[in-house]
Amino acid sequence: MTAQVDSLIRGVVDDLPSRINVGVQITPEHYALEKESIWRRAWMSIGHTQDVPNKGSYFVYDIPTFNYSLIVVRGQDDQVRVFHNICRHRGNKLVREPVGTRAGFTCNFHGWSFNTQGDLRLITDVNEFEKLDKKQLSMIPVHTEIWNSLIFINLAKEPHCTLKEWLGEMYGQYDNYFENQEKVASFKAIVNTNWHLAVNAFTEGYHTLYLHKSTARDYQGGKSNPQRHRPHMDFFDRHHRYSAPGNPDKVFVRGEKLAAKYGKLMIPAFDFNFEGLPPGINAAKHDKWAFDVVEFFPNIVMLIGNYWHNEITYWPIDAGRTLITNQAWAYKTKNLGERISRSYFRSRVRDVFREDLNTLEAQQTALSSGMMDEVILSRQEMALRHHFKVSRQMMEGQL
């Protein structure tokens, strides 16, 4: 008899259909509705407070979905704020350097100047203007809340809920995790695919046995769980997460052995250690735990391990194109051996990620051709079923 592991599923899943008409959901007409009902209303992460470490540190963040350019800046009062990257005079782009540290922002068009808190400080040749109130002409703010060092924004005029409400049960479950890591890799791709397909590619483990057979052949499952069933899945109102099963019988190749000797194990090799992690990580305390996958609906999928995490960010450009960014974070190193070790796992994950990306354009082409009405989802793909339920509920205004 083949070994079998039943997934422990928590949360409401009885109402999740196993067949989804994805073709309809990737049409331009559907996407036009989603833009306002989902992307305009959701709380979405755009970076970490570590990205703006000092007073005056800033970065520019573009959101192609709405043609927005934003500035994320740590003010002289140490508060992190997000503004539209627009000069209030004639609408010129206020900052063009993508990153830096500044005492304020001066528009290169007519020299209007703002401080890092967004206040308008200087109007050049001010007497030539009629009745201007500087207080009414601050940089245009974006609703912003910080959660465990992640900077979340909301693009609605007034958010329909707080970030705490948005994150629900997960809100208090990740304390002191993200703050202890540093960014080690960033890359992006513009993929000719709808955002749903792009998110779905990273939220099930069923594919790993097949798609990643050349890049990560024995990292999950093993003899006791050959089909790599997820030991545990959690479904919340908007978000979900599951744990991936490590393989205790994994055979280490030369690079992995070296990396293990000089640093901590990271994906695709695991030491199953989850001591000291906050309660949201490996929430069911699976003893052969490898990592978690968490979908922060709609724009982030995270892979969360003990010494590392990956953040995959999605921004729709239109119904058939998505900007996908992957940023890898890892433990802070004490010596060069750890840096060499860390770099090895970074290289391995990059190849795995490239395999995931490579299915997306083919699916987009096929599913928009009208040749197939529905996709069929297994229990191991429950997260995809949940994703489409959340999408529908947001479009209906229920969430």
Added chain:
Amino acid sequence: MKNTSLPSEFKAFEKWVPEWSIPHEAGRFNKRVSTPVEQINLFVEDVYPHMEKIIDFLNQIPTSDPDQLKPPERRLFDMALMWMEASIPADLDWEINDIEDAWEPKRLEFFNPSYFPEPTNRAD
């Protein structure tokens, strides 16, 4: 001519420096996917027996910041990182330098690991 010197105990590996000591992740990845696997493996197999000695040497330098290294040490560090990247095809039994069904390297855009230009985050 480009300086290829390594710390004296690793002089035998200076022949690899011009092509295989590359200071950034994107450069090392592109080197791997643009070099025939036979050539990659010449480098990988020659250096492999000495990798522990190389890392032990680098570990004795009291920093984890590659930008603090002297140029010969930095070339050695970059070569060690290149080995980590280049070992993948041989270790995973690929017959070529890259997986066949994967996103094209040229459509993957690397950018600064961190939004702010911290040298330590750029270096490796």
